[in-house]
Amino acid sequence: MxxxxxxxxxxxxxxxxxxxxxxxxxxxxxxxxxxxxxxTIIEGNLFKRGDKVAIGASGGKDSTVLAYIMKLLNERHDYGLNLVLLSIDEGITGYRDDSLETVKQNQRDYALPLTILSYKDLYGWSMDDIVKQIGRKNNCTFCGVFRRQALDRGALKLNCNVIVTGHNADDIAETILMNVLRGDIARLKRCTAIKTGSGENSEENVIPRCKPFKYTYEKEIVMYAYFKKLHYFSTECIYAPNAYRGHVRSYLKDLESVRSSAILDIIHSGEVLAVDEGIRLPIQGTCERCSYISSQRICKACVMLEGLRKGLPRLGIVKSSKVKMIKRLEPDETKSKQSKCGSCNCTNDKPIELN
Known part of the structure; x- marks a missing residue:
């Protein structure tokens, strides 16, 4: 009945x-x-009137609904925001090239400006190029590091002072579990924050990131997109099946089937976890090569790019002691001229040295 x-x-x-x-x-x-x-937006104090907000747009369900909702709420509640779409082309043939067509459709549907930046232009490598060199293992680590930095660089280029992403409650719960399993206390604290980055020090290139969907279930986002007849790209990345996150996602779905509040319970647990006094956490600084925010002297993106150029694809993935740094990444003796960093296209002939 x-x-x-x-x-x-x-x-x-x-x-x-x-x-x-x-x-x-x-x-x-x-x-x-x-x-x-x-x-969530009001209680989290995510925006202020006049903010120029870059919406991370991939063409998937989360970013498509995010763009629709941000435009809807901005007009309904008069937030006074200047909204733009920012897409990152990782260079994945048969996946990203197709999803970008969906992003372009979103641009037309929502009448929002769109900017697309590619890994190839930013780093000199596409994900297809990287996978050819490193294989299908650990490629998501490369993509995650590069994508995060690419979004920041794109937002800086557009003079945006806030970035919003479509990370939903399921995504955050998965990240909490992954950081617990890895014992990564520093990231565990950051991944539960609804807003990260102060943006007060422009020299650190830190732009605040917001997650309006922090408490929104993935299933409800899908249902909303379905009932609203929103156009989104649903094919999974061709390199994603081997990702560690996939195993954590399966575990989380099993928990949710037994207890529907499991996702929010995990998020709450991550929020209330605290570090004992005296425990030293990494201090955020800036990369000596590209000036991007980093807790090390050299950011992970620069380390990974150096590894790709030197034929050391595991550099930045495993501890440097395991690959022995191959002569501590000494510059080639046959090359005396400066070479481009790759992460920011600056010139720097200093070799990377990690402690």
Whole structure:
């Protein structure tokens, strides 16, 4: 027997929310979904009037719904934001080239400016080039490091002072579990923050990043996109099946099937975990080569690029002692002229030296 909506009590319910288990009609689901994201934005103090906001757009469900919601709420609640779409082309044939067509459709649908930056232009390497050299293992690590830096560089180029990403509650819970399993205390603290980066020191190239979907379930994002008939790209990255995150995602789905609140429970656990006094955490500084924010003298992107150029693809993936740094990355004796850094296209002939 059909149920009436538990909110309006009149219309027939068409779905049961995965987060709350409430039976809702379509219009009440829209209201609850949009209102919760608006409350997250207001309570988290994510924006201020006049901000120029770069929306990380990949063409997937999360970024497509994010672009739609940000435009909708900006107009409905008069946030006073200047919204632009920023896409990163990793250079993955048969995946990113297709998804970028979806991003271009989003640009037309939402009438938002779009900028596309590529790994090839920024680093001199596409992901296809990297995978040819390193194989299918650890390629997601390269992509994650490069993509994060590319978004920051793109936002700086567009003079944006805030970046929003479509990371949802499932993504954050997965990241918390991964950092717990790796014993990465520093990242565990950062990954639970709804807003990271102060943006106060422009020399560090730090632009605040916000996650309006921090408490939004992936299933509800999919349902919202479906009912709103939003156009998004749903094919998984061809290099993703070997990613470590995939195993954690499967584990999280098993937990959720037993306890629907498992995702929010894990996020809450990550938020309340604290480090004992006296425990020393890495101090954020800037990379000596590209001036990007880093807790080491040389940022991970520069280390990885150096490894690719030197034929040491594991550099930056495993501890430097395991690859013995191959002559501590001494510059080739046959080359005396300066070479480009690759991460920022500056010239720097100093070899990388890691402690």
């Amino acid at each position: 059909p149920l009436n909506c538990s909110r309006c009590k009149e219309a027939k319910a068409i779905l049961k929310r995965p987060k709350t288990r409430d039976a809702l009609c379509k219009e009440c689901f829209y209201y609850c979904f949009e209102s919760e994201i608006h409350n």
